[in-house]
Structures are given as structure tokens and as C-alpha cells.
Amino acid sequence: MNVNWYPGHMVKTFRLLRDDLKGVDIVIQLRDARVPRSSVNPKFEKLFGDKTNIILLSKADLADERENEEWIKGLRSDGAAMVMTVNASDPQSVKQVKKAILKKAQDIRRQVLERKGMNVTVRAIVAGIPNSGKSTFINNFFGKAKTKTGNKPGVTKDRQWVKESPDFEIMDTPGLLWPDLENKKTMLNLTVTNAIKNELYDTVTLASEFLRAYRELLRDGMMERYGVDVMEYDIPEDIINAVCEKKSMKMRGGVNDLDRCAEQIINDYRAGKLGRITLEPIIRDAE
Numbered sequence: 001m002n003v004n005w006y007p008g009h010m011v012k013t014f015r016l017l018r019d020d021l022k023g024v025d026i027v028i029q030l031r032d033a034r035v036p037r038s039s040v041n042p043k044f045e046k047l048f049g050d051k052t053n054i055i056l057l058s059k060a061d062l063a064d065e066r067e068n069e070e071w072i073k074g075l076r077s078d079g080a081a082m083v084m085t086v087n088a089s090d091p092q093s094v095k096q097v098k099k100a101i102l103k104k105a106q107d108i109r110r111q112v113l114e115r116k117g118m119n120v121t122v123r124a125i126v127a128g129i130p131n132s133g134k135s136t137f138i139n140n141f142f143g144k145a146k147t148k149t150g151n152k153p154g155v156t157k158d159r160q161w162v163k164e165s166p167d168f169e170i171m172d173t174p175g176l177l178w179p180d181l182e183n184k185k186t187m188l189n190l191t192v193t194n195a196i197k198n199e200l201y202d203t204v205t206l207a208s209e210f211l212r213a214y215r216e217l218l219r220d221g222m223m224e225r226y227g228v229d230v231m232e233y234d235i236p237e238d239i240i241n242a243v244c245e246k247k248s249m250k251m252r253g254g255v256n257d258l259d260r261c262a263e264q265i266i267n268d269y270r271a272g273k274l275g276r277i278t279l280e281p282i283i284r285d286a287e
């Protein structure tokens, strides 16, 4: 299988980030609250080890509320300097996070002033896997469209500094994956949440794998939205067929349009229309 989820601009960004980081105090890592494990970039640990590490569980509005709380607790106990959930598209939600981040930045400025007698600019970078909401977060942080955003992975191609004031600036970075991404479940999770372009599977296979892996979690949402009880079917493709029937998604000649239906199921999940579903609950995964 020849899928290029690790394109040249990611290789280049990793190289350049090493230099950028010399002047950076704070790293704000965005992870997708629906898949808090799959959206951890293992290459970040080494890169950001000595920085003030802030973890934001983004797209929290699409994830289960109770799970969000549990994940915050779990990640805090793992030693991050700050862990919060955020809906990066919602200015009010970003405002809360901004307050906390600016306070951290102020603490750093004060410490440097006390120790070295210097007024410094505190620099932060926003990093994460593709499509996790980094640029959207930065735009709402500044209340202005400073960076380009889009609902597909790989929109930001280069690093970009944005200034808050002479005291504080933030760098937007391209979404970064890792070269040895081979775990099938991680791949599925990242494809369903749209961090990896769907080049791995055809749409029906993607939806089938999704339904196979998460049938129970999807049960209520699928019932409510399509009137289909997923537990009645053992073969995922039969579920897609059942949704086709209910929604009358037919091709010419009256044959079920499985492709369109599979795409609809994935898009509905991505948009939260099947409910707020965390695919990687902290409790179950820890067992």
C-alpha cells in the first residue's frame, strides 16, 4: 500500500522546528478529544520535552462530555503544565483558554525579569496532527483571520508567527504526522476524524471498518439519525445497506448507492450528527 501520509512539507517542518524551538517557551499541543491517544504525535515528546507543555483537547464539542473530563484528569496527572478542552471554532471557548495561556506567559516573563532583569517576548507554538484545529484556534485567539483554515488535512503548509503584543507571539505550524504510522486502529481513527486523507480505503470499506470497530458506541446515534439498529447486523456492509434503504439512497435503476451512503455516515460522524462520541475512552483503553 503506497499512501503518502508523511509528505515532504512535514519532513521539512520537523527540521525547521528544531531551530525555531530554541526561542520558544510554551508548546500548545492540540489533540483531538475524540481520539486522544491516536492524535498524540510520538515524535513530539522528544522535540518538546523541556518546554512548558500545554495540552488542548480540541473538538471537545464533538466528544463525550464525561470522557472529556476524565481525559483532562488523566493527562493532568501525567504531568502536563496545563490541560484544557476547547472548541477552537467557538470564540468564547477559546477566550477561556487564552486567559489561562496569557497568564502562563506572564509568569514566564516575570520569572525572566526577576532572574535576568530582561523584558522578553514569550513565544508559543501551536502543534498537532493535521486538521486538529490549530489555525482555527489561533484565529479565534486573536479575534482575526490571521491564518488559513479548512476542513481537510494539510491546509497549513508552512510555519507562521502571529503577534499578540510585544510581549507574546504564537507560531502556527503545519499538521504533523509521523513516518512509522502503521497501527491499523490508529490509521482508522485518524482517517475517520479526517486527520489523514482517505486514500487508504474506499469509502465503503472505511465506513465498514468504522462500524465494525465502533458499532456499540454508534448505536444510539445511528438509531436516531437513520432509524437503523446496528446491533441487528453482523456484517457492516449490511448496516450501510439498511441505511440506504431507510434514506432511499438509490442509484439509477434502484440499486442502493452504498458509496454515497458510506460517505454520509462518515460525514455525519465528523460533524457530530451521530452524537458526541469519543472513540478512545480513557477508562476502557486503560484496561
Ligand SMILES: Nc1nc2c(ncn2[C@@H]2O[C@H](COP(=O)(O)OP(=O)(O)OP(=O)(O)O)[C@@H](O)[C@H]2O)c(=O)[nH]1
Pocket: 058, 059, 060, 061, 062, 086, 087, 088, 089, 090, 128, 129, 130, 131, 132, 133, 134, 135, 136, 137, 148, 149, 150, 151, 152, 153, 154, 155, 156, 157, 173, 174, 175, 176
Ligand atoms: N466542531 C469543531 N470544529 C473545529 C474545531 N476546531 C477546528 N474545527 C474545524 O476543523 C477544521 C480544521 O481546522 P483548521 O484550523 O484548519 O485545522 P489545522 O489543525 O490548522 O489543520 P492543518 O493546517 O491542516 O494541520 C475546520 O473546518 C474547522 O472549522 C473544534 O474545536 N470543533
Ligand SMILES: [Mg+2]
Pocket: 134, 135, 136, 148, 149, 155, 156, 173, 174, 175
Ligand atoms: Mg492549519
